Amino acid sequence: MHTPRALKAAGLVLAAVVLGLLTVQGTYALWNSAVNSNAGTVQAADFRVSLTDGPTNTTTDMTVNGLPATVALSTTPIGVVIPGQSVYAGVQLGNVTNAGGDFKIRATAGTPGITDSSGSGFASVLSVKAVAADTLAQCQSAALYAGAKNMASVDIAKNMTGVLCFQVTLDASAPGRLQGKSAGISIPLTVDQL
Amino acid sequence: MNKMVKGAIATGVGVVLLVGGGGTLATWNQAQSASMGSVVSGDLNLEVNTATNSGKWTNAAGTVVDVKAYRVVPGDTLTYTQDLKMTLTGDLMAAKLSLTGAGANTGFTPASVVVSATALNDKSVTASAPSPISASTVLTPAVNGHLVTASTTFTFLASTSNRDSINQTYDFKSVGYKLEQQAPVSANAQ
Numbered sequence: 399m400h401t402p403r404a405l406k407a408a409g410l411v412l413a414a415v416v417l418g419l420l421t422v423q424g425t426y427a428l429w430n431s432a433v434n435s436n437a438g439t440v441q442a443a444d445f446r447v448s449l450t451d452g453p454t455n456t457t458t459d460m461t462v463n464g465l466p467a468t469v470a471l472s473t474t475p476i477g478v479v480i481p482g483q484s485v486y487a488g489v490q491l492g493n494v495t496n497a498g499g500d501f502k503i504r505a506t507a508g509t510p511g512i513t514d515s516s517g518s519g520f521a522s523v524l525s526v527k528a529v530a531a532d533t534l535a536q537c538q539s540a541a542l543y544a545g546a547k548n549m550a551s552v553d554i555a556k557n558m559t560g561v562l563c564f565q566v567t568l569d570a571s572a573p574g575r576l577q578g579k580s581a582g583i584s585i586p587l588t589v590d591q592l
Numbered sequence: 593m594n595k596m597v598k599g600a601i602a603t604g605v606g607v608v609l610l611v612g613g614g615g616t617l618a619t620w621n622q623a624q625s626a627s628m629g630s631v632v633s634g635d636l637n638l639e640v641n642t643a644t645n646s647g648k649w650t651n652a653a654g655t656v657v658d659v660k661a662y663r664v665v666p667g668d669t670l671t672y673t674q675d676l677k678m679t680l681t682g683d684l685m686a687a688k689l690s691l692t693g694a695g696a697n698t699g700f701t702p703a704s705v706v707v708s709a710t711a712l713n714d715k716s717v718t719a720s721a722p723s724p725i726s727a728s729t730v731l732t733p734a735v736n737g738h739l740v741t742a743s744t745t746f747t748f749l750a751s752t753s754n755r756d757s758i759n760q761t762y763d764f765k766s767v768g769y770k771l772e773q774q775a776p777v778s779a780n781a782q
Contacts, residue, residue, distance in 0.1 A: 428772065432692060435767040442699075442759055
C-alpha cells in the first residue's frame with residue numbers, strides 16, 4: 399500500500415497533539431472530591447381569595463387570569479324598599495392558599511360607589527354601611543350595623559374565611575318622585591397579605 | 593589398560609576436582625536490609641455528614657420544612673444548612689473547598705427575591721464561632737475530620753407587590769461543593 403507523504407505527516411501531527419493534550423491533562427489531575435447539596439427547589443405559594451355571595455352561595459375567585467373579578471351580590475329579598483328601611487347583602491371571603499408558613503390576609507371593603515341608572519338622583523338618598531361578621535347569616539341583623547361606617551375590613555387566617563356585610567338604607571326623607579328608580583352600588587374589595 | 597579406560601578415569605578425576613573446587617570459591621560476604629519500609633498514600637474526601645445534618649431547610653420561625661411541599665410567600669425566609677466532613681491526610685496535603693453550581697431562578701421576579709452566597713464555616717474550630725472558609729482558604733491536614741457547615745438563605749421580599757411571583761420556582765439542585773487538592777510546591781509534573 400502506498401501512503402502519501404502528506405497523509406503520514408498529518409497523522410504524525412495528530413498523534414503529537416493527542417499525546418500533548420493527554421500530557422497536559424495529566425499534570426492537572428490532582429485529588430478532588432465533590433458532593434451535591436441536594437437542596438431541591440423552593441416554590442412560591444399561590445395567592446387565591448374566593449368570594450361567595452350569601453343568598454346564592456355563588457363562588458368565584460377574586461382574580462381570574464390575574465385580573466380582578468366581579469361578584470354580583472344578591473340582596474336579602476325583603477321586598478320593596480321604602481324610605482327609612484334597609485336591604486342587606488354579604489360576601490364571604492376565603493383565604494385559599496397553599497402557603498407553607500403563616501399566611502394571614504386582610505380584606506377591606508372600600509368606599510362604595512353609588513350611581514344612578516337614569517340620572518334621577520336616587521343615589522343621593524342611598525347610604526351603605528359595611529361591617530365584618532363571622533357568618534353570612536349575620537348580615538341580615540340590623541343590630542350588627544350599629545356604629546358601622548361605610549368601610550370595613552376583616553382579617554382572615556390561612557385556609558379560613560371571613561365575612562363582610564353591607565346594609566343599604568334608603569333615606570327616610572326620600573321624595574316620592576324616586577319611586578321605581580334604581581341605582582347601582584359598587585364596593586371595591588382589596589386584600590392584602592399581613 | 594587401554595586408552596579408553598585411561599581417558600574415562602582422567603575425566604572422572606577431573607569432575608571430582610571440579611566438585612572440590614566449589615568449596616574453594618566460598619569467601620566472606622554479608623547481607624543488609626535496605627529498611628525502606630512502605631510508601632503510604634494520604635486521603636482526600638468530602639462527604640455529607642449525615643450524623644449531624646444531612647441537609648435541611650428551616651423557615652424564619654426555625655421550623656424545619658419539607659421544601660418539596662412548602663410554598664413560600666412574600667416575607668418568608670428559608671435557610672438551607674448542611675454539614676460536610678473533610679478528610680485531609682498526607683504530609684504535603686493542601687486543598688481548597690469551593691462551591692459548584694448555583695441556584696437558578698426559574699420564574700421569580702428578580703426584584704422579589706434575594707439569595708445569599710453560600711457560606712462555608714468550619715464549625716469544628718469553635719462551635720460558637722465557626723471559622724469562615726473562602727474559596728482561597730488553603731486547608732491542610734490540621735483540619736482533617738473537621739465539620740463544615742454550608743448555609744444558604746432564600747428571602748422572598750415582603751416588598752413584593754400585587755401577585756408577583758406566585759407559583760414560581762427557584763432551583764437549587766445544581767448546588768454542590770468540591771474539595772480540591774492543591775499541588776505541593778515540590779510537585780512533579782507527571
